[in-house]
Amino acid sequence: MWLRNLLFLGICGIAVSAVVGGLVVPQRPPQVAEIAHPLDENQQNEIQAVADRVDEQFQQVWSDAGLEIASPADELTQIRRISLGLTGTVPSLEEIRVLESRSKGDRLSWWLSKTFADRRYGDFVAERLRRAYVGVENGPFLIYRGRRFLTWLSDQLMENRPYDQLTRELISDNGLWTDAPAVNFVTATIDQDGNQRPDPVKLAGRVTRAFLATRLDCVQCHDDNMGGDLKQSDFHELASFFREAENSFVGIRDDTRATYEYQYLYDDDTTLVPSQVPFNQNLLQEGATERERLANWVTHPENRPFARAIINRMWAITTGKPLIEPVDSIPLNGSFETGEYPPGLEPLTDDFIAHGFDLQRLIRVIVATKAFQRDSRADFEITAAHEETWAAYPVTRLRPEQVIGAIQQAAVLKTLDAESHILTQLINFGEHNDFLKRYGDAGEDEFAEQGGTIPQRLLMMNGNLVKDRTKDNLVRNSATRLALLAPDHPATIEIAFLTTLTRRPSQAEIEYFVERLRDDTLNPRQKAEDLIWALLNSSEFAWNH
């Protein structure tokens, strides 16, 4: 008996040691920072050549409007933009130190390589795409597996799967929602209280917005009465491509005998609606199923709205603001020269199609443009016109997920990523959800300009999360570590600024906060807590710039 008790105690001891040991001294495998390599010179030159073509159009806009352009933003500011856009958080102090230990010249390229190897990139961008594909609703019980769908999307991004292939699978795949996660795009529309079938109307709406950036669903109920030439039939003929999709015991499959009927606005009876696409009909080809035909048409290299849609969305994800707003509404026809398309869109479209719908290449080109690299401040007066044309980087509000991601990262000195201890990840996950519930989720329309709210400010000033992440806690909080370990006040201030705002403080800020840290009414930990609190509650922390 005593032997069994001893064995039990031994196992408990090992378990506790493993947990505590993992928290305090995590055993980390090789980090993405160590295995990531920048592009070689030829590859980088190729990317830069495309970026230059994009910038030619921006330059023309700036010249025509007589706008001065802001100087390039400093390196850390650009790194912060990339991190917030592609991983939903700010760079850690650890990451900044590694970056600054590298030679200048290839740091941005290396940072992107590191980002693409980081699971946070797949997860964060997948969530952005999921919102466009299926929204934020919970969806039908059991037959819509949101988490599985998200993980699959993340996997595709980590593999850098060509975007046309990914899209074809979403539109036309068959099977069970667990084994073939792409079908969740279809099962998300099943009305479990109705006919138990995927909804062609919802699916058509999603396809036109997410993959074509066209608001064809506006003519769902009537012909376009806003001056356009789209008809109600255009929408329902597109919806008819989904008529065959059905839910069965083997998951989603196609019943080629199925029909789609609809009663148009001024008709007395329903009509059998054939499948047809609303434009570029010459690109529509035969296929085994109607969904396959649609998928091949949507992703056809000559169907440029498809490429434009994801380019505009990836620009918005990377920078916080789409090239053309709203993100899912781009004119079907036009050109840069005649003013329908913003600068950069067509050169990016040409390159994206020519290089196999490569998302990572697209992001590299975006980051290499002058437009992306402009500062959001200048020594001349910046106006709305400067921001609208990217002559100065537009200041945009962080989305709620970026705010919580940045708070969590700013509160520690080491990087919080997929390699962090499982307990740390679990705690962060719980905090993340609680915070979003209180702060408010941006929903599907996350690139629309929204103002800050009083509850959000109260949450940041007095809420549990900021308190927990700034209070006296040597294990978890950078504020306490700074108070105890930083050699002097300027060092404390510099590290606090780097971890929260990803920049070094100005001389005026150093002088002000050094005085604050000399305040004898508070102990050193409280003073560090106050410093981090102020930084987390600043505009600069809450906005991308």
Next chain:
Amino acid sequence: MTIQHSPSGGCGGPDHFSRRTLLKAAGGLPWLTPLAAQLAAAAAADKSGAPAKSVIVLWMQGGPSQLETFDPHPGKMIGGDTKRIATSTPGVEISHLMPSTAEVMNRIALLRGVTSREGDHERATYNMKTGYRPDPTLIHPTIGAVTCHELGSVGVEIPRHVSIFPDQWPAHGGFLGNKYDAFKMYDPRGDLPDLPRRVADERFAQRRQDLDILERSFTRGRRSDLEQNRTLHLATIDKAITMMNSEQIKAFNIEDAPQSLRADFGETPFGRGCLCAAQLIETGVRCVEVTLSGWDSHINNHELQSGRIAELDPAFSALVRLLEERDLLKSTVVLCGGEFGRTPRINPAGGRDHWPHGFSVALAGGGIRGGACIGETDPAGSKVTPDLAGSVGIADIHATIYQTLGIDYHHMYDTPIGRPMAISEGKPIAGILT
């Protein structure tokens, strides 16, 4: 169409309310700030002529059964175990599970033939809360957001749109912007969670000064109108601090209310939420949503519904009484309903499923005619179709509420997608308006 109306008299007539003299003697809600009185005076000076100025939505999340609440059919195949009782409105009988509400039915108008086309919780909730069916092109604002957008407020230092016990889909600003989202709060026992400072006043003031230094750095070299027209960051912080310092935040806490009054509402979370709603309305809040969840009775319908009704009945009736005693009922519309009703047929598990084809919604206050009752359901359980006399659409309920608030519901909003959108596409329900 069936319109039943009793102008006065019966159990629950005006005299009935004078029973609660204790409250009157105490001067209404004396535990609240005197600012409430100032606000009431300011509201009285409002020359808009609209009978109503505020809305309380008692939101029954999950779908309450019309057959167990406001539209019982005892003795019929669809009736289940629910009996009916007389109310203060002659000719209008409701569930025996709601005796307190029965006493104030002459203050309440009933819609018994509400229909919609949404049978899914999320979609139907959106439909009922916004008056529009879900539309992938934009997100419509809920009643409270529209009300706050259309009606100003004087001297109110707390959020004008509040959701108590917010569910998965709380009231929201939609395309009007998230500044019209409801302020979310939970059980009003004690202080709101994010209002108390985490540090002493002096230290908090110093933190606020620290922020000024950082804000000066941030605005330098950037757009000159960054704070005024874009971020509104400091302005929002200062509004939040104003709220933290305001006497009006007492309205979020019911701990100071008399025990007898709390007992009237029921010592349940929902009861406390309803009492808090009355306090907030008196303080100048435009719209309060109080959610009572747990109505989705696919199994053991009678038992589950009875449990929910036991919370609803005292709270709803006490709310109507208190608003009347405080002379707030005529300026406050109260809506009680859920996203849909429940099937007339009882399923093999003793439950009732989703039923948007004829269910009940209750309205009171504002310009609503108490005692009115419109629409009826078939004892055989047939669907109520929209063309049937007395049937009411969701948008009509919204148009009715907006009309009582003096809001031009025909007004077209410019939406972000460029499509003009009417505040409501319904028509006011004449039969329940004064």
